[in-house]
Amino acid sequence: MSERIYGIRHHGPGSARALLRELEADPPEVLLVEGPPEADDLVRWVADDGLEPPVALLGWAVDDPGQAAFWPFAVFSPEWQAIRWAVRRGVRVRFFDLPYAYRVAPPPSSPSTAAGPEEAGEAEESADGEVRRPVDPIGELAAAAGHDDPERWWEDVVEHRGVPVFDAIAEAMGAIRETAPDDPGDLLREAWMRTVLREERRRQQRIAVVCGAWHVPALTRAVPAKEDAARLRGHRRGKVAFTWVPWTYGRLASWSGYGAGVRSPGWYHHLFSTGDDVITRWLVGAAGVLRAEGFAASPAEVIEAVRLAEALATLRGRPLAGLAEVTEAAEAVLCDGEPLRSELIARRLVVGERLGAVPAGMPAIPLVRDLTATQRAVRLRPDAVERTRDLDLRQDNDLRRSRLLHRLRVLGVPWGEPAAGRGTGTFREQWRLAWQPEFAVRLVEAGMWGTTVPAAATARTVQRARDATALAEVTELVETCLLADLTGAYPAVLAALDARAALDTDVHHLMAALPALARTLRYGDVRRTDLAGLSTVTTSLLARVCVALPAAAGSLSEAAARRLRDGMDGVHRAVGLLTDGTLRGRWLDTIGALAVRPDLHGLPAGRLTRLLFDAGRLDAAEARRRLRLPLTVGTPPAHAAAWVEGFLSGGGLLLVHDETLLSLVDDWLTDIPAETFDDVLPLLRRTFGAFEPAERRALSERIAGGRPEGGRTAGDRPEGGRIAGGRTEGGRIAEPEVALDPARASAPLPLLSTLLGRRLTVTPTRQKGE
Template identity: 50%
Template sequence: MDRTGSGGPEAGVQVAGEGPAEGTDSVIASASASASASASVPAPAVRASGPLLLGVRHHGPGSARAVRAALDSARPRTVLIEGPPEADALVPLAGDEAMRPPVALLAHAVDEPGRSAFWPLAEFSPEWVAIRWAVEHHVPARFIDLPATHTLAWGKEDEGRLDAGGAEASGSPVDVRVDPLAVLAEVAGYDDPERWWEDVVEHRGVGDGDAFAPFLGLEEAMGALREAYGSGGHERDLVREAHMRLQVRAAQREFGDEVAVVCGAWHVPALRQKSTVAADKALLKGLAKVKADMTWVPWTHRRLARVSGYGAGIDSPGWYGHLFGAPDRPVERWLTKVAGLLRDEDRIVSSAHVIEAVRLAETLAAMRGRPLPGLSETTDAVRAVMCDGSDVPLALVHDRLVVGDVLGEVPRSAPAVPLQRDLDRIQRRLRIKPEALERELELDLRKENDAERSRLLHRLRLLRVEWGEPVASRGSTGTFRETWRLRWEPELSVRVAEAGVWGTTVYAAATAKAEGDAVAAQGLSDVTALAERCLLAELPDALPTVMRILADRAALDADVGHLAQALPALVRSQRYGDVRGTDIGALAEVAAGLAERVFVGLPPACASLDADAADEMRRHVDAVHGAVGMLGEAVDTGAAPGQDAPGNPAATPGHGDLRERWHGVLRVLSVRDRVPGVIRGRGVRLLLDDGEAAQDEAARLMGLALSPGTPPADAAAWIEGFVGGGSGGGMLLVHDERLLGLVDAWLTGVSAEAFTDVLPLLRRTFSAYEPGVRRTLGELVRRGPGERGGAGIGGSGIPGFAAEFDVGRADAVVPVVRLLLGLDQVETGGGADGGPGDNDLVGATG
């Protein structure tokens, strides 16, 4: 739950009624002009007596520079900052060398860690500058906003809201939400609030004029807005401001008027307002509260962006960070950064491009009447000069630089839950550092360090800490390789705190969470998926509980669809026994029993299904076929699929004929009339692929399915099951003239009325083929049945293929194939011992 912007001039307020009272526009116009003048023209200003109120824009580099200048000038004895008072004890950590913004104060409810609130701070945030100034000058810094204990209780009342600091109006005629910054910009004649802010604040040099002038101008402008809109419907702002006034009074009693207050400019008029202590305390009476803990956590520039949903966010955190950090010539330095990024992406960008882009940006600023080029001018210059007018590379510049992927760091001494400390320790040991920029991590599970990384990432996924997402590995399908896409998001710190209720270490928490999920699982497939994840995460202490619940659910579940859906994940889990060294004997027993129940129940379950149910059941049949193949290999050889050595506990006497019984089920499905055509066709195809059905038999069954007595829709469904999808059916038709002829003859004999009905299904079937396969099929159909037989050498019907195998040529490559597969121990010596030498091998390949 992010803190949103009811605390600054960029924050939204809500307009009551039809709009401001008559005459307000002129007041706001005057205030806007005053703000612009005080920010851009050096002029002496008279500061009001009492505490120094520094109204700022959250995450505004201009405000940050102004705050530092004002504090250097005023030298207050204490600094009060808008933020939760529970964080006072964390202020000294801001001076730690290991603390690098962006960071955030994280508050979470002790009894419900998932209920949390953030107060983000970047290097260019005025509040961070104030904290650093106080630490460097040994001045006490205190937070004065409403305590997080009340803020989190408010969040519980407003479930799902992002606003931790504001509230819905209670009984107010709220109609429209208005951005005060946009109001001031519009009155000043700007159509872009960001551009107005840049002109009047960001382009103002440090030390220009009176250090307090920018704050006096903004205070006057916010005063006019508060006079026109009141609280803007945010009644809870009144409560927060009452607490701030009480804290300011307490500081004045201790330090006199040598007090500086850094807060959102929207609150300044309320803090200047005269109010009694009794009235302020009355507003705070009876507030709900929860017990809360607080710490520092890393944050990112991307999460500071407004597009992330953060209410007080900004459009360009990377740009603002550059403006704050550039000592001089910010435009030239920025465009040099852009050129470096584009060069890294293999775009041709020279120094001449940078020079021309700087000149164009300055020219655009002059034409638009701006004191200096801003983000819009530099962006236009980059598009025209470096990107050749294309928005594609410009999007990369916006993502990497304008927004950015900077990830902050916090010192190890910062408070953290025990689970977070254990995770930090494991990350350091495994050398896997959290990063905001998305990256891919390739793991070879045969290496111990990579295997431990894999276990960590899988355990975190069990705990709902989605740091990594598994993706398909490129160039390898072996079970020893994994690929992860990693990105650390600030919200994951909340997930870690939330997962802390399960244990104090990652292993203990993941084990307890897996056991809890198994007990709470609703379906059999959920438990089988959990068993697979426990194997991937290597949680042997959780497996007994998961397997007991799995066996109980499998025994009670009579739905064949559920059983068929659960079997593949259960069998797939056995693949991890070879690489991860996991005992998978119990899994094989349960999987074999589950397969037997699927065999018995599948034929009746496939009868009399509609089209959608038949298509879903066909997918179940495909999944069970693949699972039985792996399970049969395990129980036949006594090893997990992919494991070379026998002796694995997966060997289960009495189950060696699983594949034979499955082939019997497929034969039943392929000939039973009440089974939908798509399932009958798929059954024939699977038997043909496994060598359990001859080509003649497949052709006979296809001829029956495509006979004139079969309704066209059923025949088309049979074709979809037999050659549809990614089953390689296109190549089967290319290489088997009889099957192609049957399909061709049936299709040409379908009536015009029926053809319209079956066309969508046929288009779906054949559109899945590779372009080359579709082209070859088209050529074969164009030639016609009479020409296909003589199209190739020897009359095979396929160009480039003979009628029979060339046994001699095939035998010549056998030694090389066996060598590549490691089936022979080939000697490479000179052959003195009678073994084959290099020349023998060359002769064999010839």
């Protein structure tokens, strides 16, 4: 009997190469691989060229799809290469790890569950309550060899040498496990592995076992069969299902939380797939990444970087330049020492942005098959690299793409994220697209809602409408129905909207509901959506807002006034989207009557005045009169500042083009008493700080230019004026009234002289009246 147990490192390219040589030299009759036995029927797909790594086995509980796990494989994973070798040669392959069915139905007699490869490295709790953390065997071996970096030690010993070291690794693991605490999950898994191995020994003569090196001592140790049977006794099984799904190198990296991952999957892919000139080809790729981003990287620099990497490896006694050496060489030569360029290379090459693929005929739930067919139909291929897509909704294919992305968001699969907030124009959308492996689990979970994407999204929306407890939740669903074209969900959503709107008496909730409804009514024709019945609901909500608003506007605190102002802004924008002139007139009448109430807080009072002025309900003379009232002497500065903030929250161009309004605000600022100015300053900074940079610049230039018609210029203001500067009648900039302090002005001159390369001095200025 020939039995070989190959202890490998998960996702180690050196282990993969050595394993293939061993299998070729001593071909087995059966190959046992660490993995879930429920996936044995999926092994045959490894021979299909459509299954392109990185991929992962996805297992989930049939009764609870949210309980799922992944078993990832890269092209450089020893398990993947061994399975591919066996399938192409007709050798039977069997996964022999503990069945995943045990994990979805944990035994009541033991608090621990078996860990799959994606969970290695997580803390386990023993029966006595003591938390035990799995030992890092590679770290232990590296420390014993005097190395403080386990990754580099493993590269030197295994990845770069390419010689079989399975016996030595097994011996080292045995020494480590003699002193390491037993992990309950590992003991359960290894009991199952030994049971399967005994079964195969009775059937086959030549057996090859591929497993994590940590398990080799347990599989070679003589343990009575009854002891393993006793350990496995009493464990229940759940019902599970498996399939292949695409994976990414980003999720394979250990920093992503995957315990059995590696820090540099892109580098390991390069080591495995590149035969000769490993370092040269890597640095050529790094130069290509930089050039693609607009940075210079010449062939001469690549040659110099290769020489530097090899020199560093020689100085450090390494058999071959590793990732550390090529990274340092690239940063020094190609990146000019800039860390951001090095990070770019790390993201693109060291980790990699590769997304695997699965064949079209792969067994999957109906929802996944429908999504795959839809993706092909709209020519929108999943990709791990984040890309931006501009969609023109007037084009049929772009409209279908938009609907698909919105439907997936309903199902909790945010493949696309809106890149910018949707404004008043919706003929175009911009999306950021990036496919993540965990979306496969969410699709499995969403499969309970339907067999197609539209049907599942419709059912999910209907259920959310029934479960909604707030009016805002339902109005959000109304807009969702528009964006995702879920016409089948409209009756249930509109019924929920009627019910919530009738019960909700909070005017703020009613105001928050209107914008989404107005957008839906306005742009439903762009998306070719039937919106029958929604207009009546919107009209009813606006009528209730108009009735309830006056009562809600009395005795407001600062926070309540701000909330009311924001709500009225939203309603005003929503009314502007509606084509019904009667509704618009009713809204303007309501805020017109509210704006003149003497007890109204200054913030909403000023904002309503601005809205009426912009809508043409007030002329310029009336707007100036209303602005002048709160700015008169005797009005508390805080009230006046709030009024000005509300009035100017629509933008500062009004002050730029209306000199009279600018004069009123300017004079009011000048006349604020010094003892109260500090109290008003935060409101003023918040008001003027909200202006666009171009508006602030134009406003400052307008102030510096002075005012005609006998108005006071900034240079003529009395002492204590807040806006300094200005121009004389001849256009010359007026000099400041405060004399220059030569001592303070001279302080930065030495530094400035050094920076500019010339000697600078302070020239005394003329005093006023000279």
